[in-house]
Amino acid sequence: MRIKKYLVFILILGIFIVVIQSCEKDNYMVPPPAKIGKATSSLEAQFVNTAPLTLLSPYWKSADYLKVNAVDVSKNYLFGDGLLNMTGIFGGKSDWGTDPSLTLKAAYDSSNIYILAEWMDNDVNLSEASWLWNGPGDAKKADSTLKWTSQRNNDKIALAFEIQTASNANGNFSNVGCAASCHVNGNNSTMQPDAGKVDIWNWSLARSAPLGYLRDMVSDPTSFNDDAGQVSSTRNSSGATNRSGPAYEWDGTTQTVTLANGQNTILDPGFYLVNKTPFIGDMVRGDSIYHAANSCAHCHGEFGEGAEAAFINGIALNKKSRASLISAMDNNADMAPYWGVLGGADRDNLVAFIRGLSGVPGYVLSKPTGSCADISSVNNVTPIHVVNAMLPKNNVHTKYQVLIIRKLKTNNTDDAQFDLSVSKTFKFGVAIMNNDSRNHIGSPVETLTFK
Ligand code: HEC
Incomplete structure (x- = not known):
């Protein structure tokens, strides 16, 4: 009797242990290793069912990436009269300091392409051509600083895609990328091809990013200009030169703007001018x-x-x-x-x-329309960064994260179209700028592949 009871007890204990162990197994089972993105030789856009609309979208955590070997794309350029202290990377990569470690990731769905760009830059530059009275001199220029000059610059990333077979003396866009629209014989002042058409997507912390867009531009042999429609920024100038002085100043009302993604934000009048009154x-x-x-x-x-x-x-x-x-x-x-x-x-x-x-802001911002409003963006420069920035060079920062979103096909003649029934690979160029807009580093030709 006693032995029987004893056996039953052992049996129950055994079952108990097995149950506990299997519970533990369930609870503590080592999960399969999370997919970690790997470096790829082209920018691979995977098809997604859930649009990765934010920087925190899970897709980006495990996406493969293209590490861009950033080289000097254009350097040693200065701006014209009255534009001072706007060439933060005059010497190209060597002036950048540390390696920016630019990486690109991409995804697409039935309507859009999504590109996430990330790079290191240890300060945030938010202004472009602000008006300063008797401002500081520029060691690289002989310009007089008397009265009004236009000073300060911002951080940018730009992408170039081919709209129509583009070429110049450097070659075709398909071989040399954006070098087909610039940098001939050391003269990049025009950024234009000799034939064809190039689409330029320009994220600028002063002129497009504050509204959640990229500046959408087109370069052809006759012009390098914004797309059709209302542009996101217009020069705040009372005259024709960069010494004319401002036309407007902030009117004192809160600058609430609706971003491209529908969210509202408040733009800091220290840097940005939206609600304006004549200066x-x-x-x-x-x-x-x-x-x-x-x-x-x-x-x-x-x-x-x-x-x-x-x-x-x-x-x-x-x-x-x-x-x-x-x-x-x-x-x-x-x-x-x-x-x-x-x-x-x-x-x-x-x-x-x-x-x-x-320094009065050099540009007036307003919501873009038409083909100027095709490319939207989200970034990690929070208002907190901006509010703390007392002086333009004083804003400590580490890594930019910029998510770029555009329709695969806009059907606008001033845009590149990603018609996947025609091709699944597209050449592009990419450049980043640090407190500069004429000098940039990056890669003139890379490949975007739709998987
Ligand atoms: C006797 C010294 C003195 C003189 C002269 C003087 N200020 Fe001030 N100013 C001050 C002090 C003190 C403050 C308060 C801030 C501080 O503690 O420095 C101030 C503050 C200011 C501020 C900041 C206001 C703010 O809200 O941030 C401005 C702008 C300013 N002064 C402009 C002027 C102008 C323009 C003149 C000439 C008409 C002038 N000041 C002459 C001493 C002076």
Whole structure:
């Protein structure tokens, strides 16, 4: 009897152990190794059922990638008169510092192509051709810095695809990629082919990315221009040259914009101009009041760089509307003997001068339309990065992640079409820019393959 009970107990214990073990097996079973993306020799777009619409979409975690061997594509170029300190990678790759480790991943579904570009850049440059009054000199240029000049540049990535068989002295686009539309005999000033048509997709942190787009451009023998429709940025200039000065400034209202993907964001007036009002004030008069004996410059420094009192030439000052700057100065007891005595017009003249010390944004942004609105983007430059950026070079950053989305076929004559019934491979070029737009590094010819 006892033995029987004992056996039953052993049996139950045995079953218990087996059950526990199999439970443990279920719980702790080593999962199959996660698929890790591998380097491929062309950019392979896999077909997906779920569109990878964000940087966190699972597809990107395991996607194969093309590692671009970035070489000097164009270097040692300067801009024309009045454009200063805009060539951050004048010397090409050597000026970039560390290897940018540019990688590209791609996917497609029945309507779109998705390309994720990632590269290293240790600061964020967000402005293009901002207006500075008596701004700093550019060691590489002999330009006068008196009065208005256009300064600062932004970070960019650009892709080039062939629209119509394009060529120049370098060869055909199919062999030499974007070199067929530029860089002939060291002269890349035109970025145009001698025959055919090239599609340029230009992600710019100053001019297209803030609205969630890429600038969609087309280059042919007669022009290199934006596609048809409303462009995402227009020059904020009161005249024809890069010394003309700004036409507009921020009107003080919150700059809420709807991005290409339908989400809303607020654009920082320190860098971006959307809600605008005409720029008013006589700069020469503002300058002379500021520099009058024992006045503003005495406490704030010759160029607003700070002396007895705080610096007033930072981008932070652009985050204040004209009205709030005036009221801050009204409420400042230290300044009453200097500011308080000024009439209304001279207050505006001084605010204009202060704007010129901080830098007025060089472009006005507005939502693109038509063929200009074909390419949308998502990136990892958050508003937090931007708000913390007091000065253009002061914004620490590591890796850009830019997701580019476009219809396979737009059916616009100014776009490359990915007609997979005709071909599954397409040549393209890619270039990245760091605080620059004339000098770039990248790869003139790569292959995109639809799997
Ligand atoms: C006696 C010294 C002195 C003089 C002269 C002076 N300021 Fe100031 N200013 C100050 C101080 C102090 C502050 C407060 C910030 C700080 O602590 O430095 C200030 C702040 C400012 C600010 C910042 C306002 C803000 O909200 O950020 C501006 C702009 C400014 N001054 C412009 C001027 C102008 C224009 C003049 C000439 C009309 C002028 N200041 C003359 C001492 C001075």
